Amino acid sequence: MTDDRSPAWGPVPRTRAHELVVQAIEDQIMSGALRVGDPLPPERELASRLEVSRAGVREAVRVLEGQGVLRARVGAGADAGTFVAALPDGALTRFLRLHVALANFPYADVIDARVILERSSARLAALHADEAGIAAIRATLETGADASLGHAAYNDADTAFHVAIAEASGNRLVASMTVAIRESLSARILVALQDYEGWEELVATLHQQHLELLDAIERHDADAAEELAERHIRFAETALTSA
Amino acid sequence: MTDDRSPAWGPVPRTRAHELVVQAIEDQIMSGALRVGDPLPPERELASRLEVSRAGVREAVRVLEGQGVLRARVGAGADAGTFVAALPDGALTRFLRLHVALANFPYADVIDARVILERSSARLAALHADEAGIAAIRATLETGADASLGHAAYNDADTAFHVAIAEASGNRLVASMTVAIRESLSARILVALQDYEGWEELVATLHQQHLELLDAIERHDADAAEELAERHIRFAETALTSA
16 A cells, blocks of 8 residues: 555545544454554545545544543554553543543442442452452541531542542452542532531541441441442432432 | 744644644633634634644644544635634544544443433433334334344344434434443443354343333333333343353
């Protein structure tokens, strides 16, 4: 393929062209033909093969770089070019958080999804958490129990508690999804806490539930841990939305 | 803010600059200050406020457009500009699929996550699926039962079966996650099927399991449905990886 005439006159408009290129690259990744570390063909060759303009290829590469799927490496010879990258840690959390914030999903679906994932995280943590994992969960309770710290600090500590359980589960994909959903609800939960009259009492109850959940995880009681996780989330949800 | 001097000499390199802009826009969405349909400030104003170059703003906008977070509207006056968009359906599935395909997670974690989500999808489908949902699941079995169609067609039909159950669950977020994980495994499952000696028999067993799962969903037996979903996935997984 040495044909470098870019068919800028083609029937495909620019925006559509770069979307087609994104799709083509993703297809190669999904089929396993392109793996992390593999180079993309040179811009000119890719444009020719896909029969789109080089501008279309360039735009597609920029979009995928923005998502962390591709990475440009500057240099000379075989080391230079555009490569497939492992998505950075936290990319999924960031994406799902945005998705939920943009209200792409009904709120009730998000809560039910949260319950499913946090039940599983709590169960897995009860089965697999080591001393360090349990210490990390406990540490979030020591800083977070106190309503006198204010709403935002409490909300952060509560998030940290749920994140620590997810991370103690030993399953990074489940943890990513669990964390993403809890974080996507953070802004909304903060507002609800601020509006809640007598929130100190609510926080005391939630803290008690956190201690019971931690206790079940420490006892390696997986059934109790998953039940307590669901009960806690449903309780907080009902309290905060009916306030 | 009418200052339009773009500090191109700033201490922040270009790539970092556009990442900062992406972060700033996401922060506004997360806090609820920017909602679907809201316009972004004009490029010049945003560059000035964030103290980055206009090129940095432009690049950030393109990245977020590529993710479906922003959309450009051409026109005159207040109707033109860049707006916050609802992420398109399927965007999360697409992103999660890529995430898993890029091997960011241990394979066992992916399988366990799949079991958790498909158990939940099957349970929810048993509780909530209507006639149309059940008909959609059944339709995938009618085309997919036949090994004579070949490995790829069988794999597609199997994917369609699991997708139809997820969609019948009535929870779009759980469905998105379930579908993403099944689709991310598709290339790998296809190769395993092709390598499997006597795969016609395996397909017959899998088909029988599919029928039993559909039957439990139709009977609204949620406990049976979730158990059958897990047993089916674990069975297929063991058969295909030990082949």
